Amino acid sequence: MLKLCLKTINSRSKYDGIVQKRCHLPHGHKGRCDEFPFLRHFYEMDKSVADKIKRDSTMTTGAAWKSEDAGPNRILRWVMLLSDEELKNFGLDMSKLKPGIIAKLREKAADYDSCIEVALKLTWLVYQMEDAPQPPRAIREYLEGFFGQMDFGSTVCEVCKLPISFKLFELAQRGKAEIETCHKNPRLHNAENVGFAHRECNIAQGAKTLDDFYEWIEGILERSGH
Amino acid sequence: MLKLCLKTINSRSKYDGIVQKRCHLPHGHKGRCDEFPFLRHFYEMDKSVADKIKRDSTMTTGAAWKSEDAGPNRILRWVMLLSDEELKNFGLDMSKLKPGIIAKLREKAADYDSCIEVALKLTWLVYQMEDAPQPPRAIREYLEGFFGQMDFGSTVCEVCKLPISFKLFELAQRGKAEIETCHKNPRLHNAENVGFAHRECNIAQGAKTLDDFYEWIEGILERSGH
Numbered sequence: 001m002l003k004l005c006l007k008t009i010n011s012r013s014k015y016d017g018i019v020q021k022r023c024h025l026p027h028g029h030k031g032r033c034d035e036f037p038f039l040r041h042f043y044e045m046d047k048s049v050a051d052k053i054k055r056d057s058t059m060t061t062g063a064a065w066k067s068e069d070a071g072p073n074r075i076l077r078w079v080m081l082l083s084d085e086e087l088k089n090f091g092l093d094m095s096k097l098k099p100g101i102i103a104k105l106r107e108k109a110a111d112y113d114s115c116i117e118v119a120l121k122l123t124w125l126v127y128q129m130e131d132a133p134q135p136p137r138a139i140r141e142y143l144e145g146f147f148g149q150m151d152f153g154s155t156v157c158e159v160c161k162l163p164i165s166f167k168l169f170e171l172a173q174r175g176k177a178e179i180e181t182c183h184k185n186p187r188l189h190n191a192e193n194v195g196f197a198h199r200e201c202n203i204a205q206g207a208k209t210l211d212d213f214y215e216w217i218e219g220i221l222e223r224s225g226h
Numbered sequence: 227m228l229k230l231c232l233k234t235i236n237s238r239s240k241y242d243g244i245v246q247k248r249c250h251l252p253h254g255h256k257g258r259c260d261e262f263p264f265l266r267h268f269y270e271m272d273k274s275v276a277d278k279i280k281r282d283s284t285m286t287t288g289a290a291w292k293s294e295d296a297g298p299n300r301i302l303r304w305v306m307l308l309s310d311e312e313l314k315n316f317g318l319d320m321s322k323l324k325p326g327i328i329a330k331l332r333e334k335a336a337d338y339d340s341c342i343e344v345a346l347k348l349t350w351l352v353y354q355m356e357d358a359p360q361p362p363r364a365i366r367e368y369l370e371g372f373f374g375q376m377d378f379g380s381t382v383c384e385v386c387k388l389p390i391s392f393k394l395f396e397l398a399q400r401g402k403a404e405i406e407t408c409h410k411n412p413r414l415h416n417a418e419n420v421g422f423a424h425r426e427c428n429i430a431q432g433a434k435t436l437d438d439f440y441e442w443i444e445g446i447l448e449r450s451g452h
Binding site for chain 2: 159160161162200201203204206214216217218219220221223224226
């Protein structure tokens with residue numbers, strides 16, 4: 001695998017004491033360090049796609065509002081690895097949240113490196129969607145160094161296995177996400193376990209692993225006489 | 227079918243001008259008229275179940291909050307049969323709602339008689355759930371007059387066809403509805419088309435008809451190699 005720079009990057013996040021952000025440019029690169037160099041192309045041509053990859057990789061899902069017991073807004077996944085005691089130092093009192101919310105937040109916890117790997121994997125998959133833009137050569141080779149050769153148009157929904165078009169991202173900008181990041185096992189956030197799914201497929205899968213989901217719908221078809 | 231009283235019942239709802247509520251006791255009954263006599267037993271022993279049947283039969287789904295463009299709270303389904311002009315007289319300005327909300331509200335429209343039939347059907351089904359209480363004889367015979375003989379323990383989820391236990395209603399009281407009213411065709415609210423489903427089954431079905439849902443998951447299993 002490609003050797004990376006991995007120098008720490010200073011930021012002003014209050015969570016910097018937990019994990020130092022790092023540079024993921026190739027080792028010995030020229031110019032400034034960059035945490036997400038593989039997203040540069042999308043940041044230039046379609047910022048919402050880059051934002052989505054970064055957000056889904058590094059942040060928990062969260063309520064769109066803020067209230068004492070609904071839980072915090074999206075929060076960095078690695079922050080959720082801290083103990084209840086440590087979280088209090090960041091102004092987050094887990095004991096005030098409902099058990100269901102706590103479980104959901106803790107389930108989304110993941111370490112920094114896993115989150116970066118997820119971002120890499122999702123970017124690699126987006127470029128292989130139907131109607132996706134061609135990656136610049138440097139980014140293509142960089143991503144292929146992690147996950148193998150790209151096969152353009154080959155990205156399918158992890159659930160229903162139908163191709164996913166890059167154009168569906170545009171619908172999201174009009175309010176409704178049609179492509180969602182999907183976890184084959186909803187309780188594991190790492191490169192191997194993530195992919196994209198249609199919104200309706202992701203909703204149907206729910207909290208089940210993909211294997212359990214397929215088994216479940218097999219049973220449904222059997223019992224309903226199909 | 228049983229001949230009903232059908233005398234109008236006075237109430238103080240602002241919507242009384244649209245539809246007059248009617249008595250559904252048998253024709254020539256003694257005592258006071260009653261719109262939902264078949265729910266009396268549940269109103270005595272488990273009010274939340276009676277409330278749910280009445281609510282799901284007669285009201286649209288609705289936001290739990292009230293804001294200008296999120297749409298109104300639950301509203302009587304037959305009110306949604308009125309024109310935009312008529313609705314203004316009831317303080318509801320449809321032109322202020324988002325197109326998606328309008329479509330959803332209009333889709334839930336149903337006339338008064340269909341709603342009563344749905345309530346009858348759901349009550350008949352609840353008594354046939356596993357672990358359900360025995361209906362008083364008068365209510366049993368009344369409901370059987372509409373939908374045929376009861377077969378106790380025979381009510382299954384409309385989607386997955388597994389039995390549904392009456393005990394799941396209790397979970398709803400602790401915040402999470404585990405049994406939902408389900409429509410084989412989500413755009414038809416009548417006795418033939420309704421039943422109960424597990425929450426996760428209802429969510430998986432989404433806006434699809436049951437036939438389309440089964441076809442969809444057949445395709446998923448095929449493409450995923452199951």
